[in-house]
Structures are given as C-alpha cells and as structure tokens.
Amino acid sequence: MKNSINQAKEINISDWLDKKEADNFDVSQIILPDDLSYDEVPDETIFFKEINFDGILSTADHPFSTVERFGHWYYCRGRDKATGSHSSGVEWRLFTKDKELALKTAKSHIE
Numbered sequence: 001m002k003n004s005i006n007q008a009k010e011i012n013i014s015d016w017l018d019k020k021e022a023d024n025f026d027v028s029q030i031i032l033p034d035d036l037s038y039d040e041v042p043d044e045t046i047f048f049k050e051i052n053f054d055g056i057l058s059t060a061d062h063p064f065s066t067v068e069r070f071g072h073w074y075y076c077r078g079r080d081k082a083t084g085s086h087s088s089g090v091e092w093r094l095f096t097k098d099k100e101l102a103l104k105t106a107k108s109h110i111e
Contacts, residue, residue: 013040014071017095027095042068042075047103049110065110067102074102080109 013036020027047067065078077093092109096102 011036012071013075014073017070017073029093030095040070042070044069046074046099047106051110063110065106067106072097074099076102076106078106078109
C-alpha cells in the first residue's frame with residue numbers, strides 16, 4: 001500500500017512541464033521544484049561539453065553546456081565559456097520540446 005507522499009512523487013518532469021504549459025506558464029525558464037530536480041535522472045543526455053582549463057585532476061567548477069531529455073522535453077543548462085574558469089552555479093537554462101533548438105542553444109554557450 002502506497003502512502004500519499006509516495007503517490008505525490010510519481011509525477012515526472014515531463015508531465016509536470018506539460019501541466020504547467022497547459023496552465024499557460026512560460027516553462028522555458030522555469031525552475032523545477034527540488035523534489036523533481038533531484039529525484040529524476042534524464043532519459044538521455046544528448047550533449048555535454050566542459051571546458052577544463054586546469055587539467056583532468058582539477059576539482060574547480062568549469063564552463064559547461066549540456067542537453068538532457070526528460071520524456072519529450074529537452075533541458076539545456078550550463079555556465080558560459082565567456083565567464084571563464086572557476087565560475088559557480090548554473091548561469092543559464094532552457095526547457096524546450098525542440099531538440100534542434102536545445103542543441104543549438106547549448107553549443108552557442110560553450111563554443
């Protein structure tokens with residue numbers, strides 16, 4: 001028997017975004033609730049690039065760009081190359097259903 005807490009966590013990122021979009025929210029820049037952003041792994045990572053100026057053993061934060069697929073949504077995020085090495089946090093993000101837009105956006109931030 002499932003309790004109500006477990007039942008509430010059964011919604012996935014794709015369904016949550018669909019619901020928000022149906023409620024007329026602009027989901028392109030939406031921030032996911034913590035319980036969704038940490039509990040679900042992407043169905044697929046279709047692009048990842050990191051610029052590591054310091055070498056393989058560096059533990060510092062570096063510019064990166066990635067595209068992950070959650071159902072029929074693509075989540076692009078990263079840190080711009082222009083900010084240089086050792087910046088922290090995610091500086092940009094985009095949710096879209098358009099795979100080509102997702103890839104173009106991610107590559108433009110890192111190249």
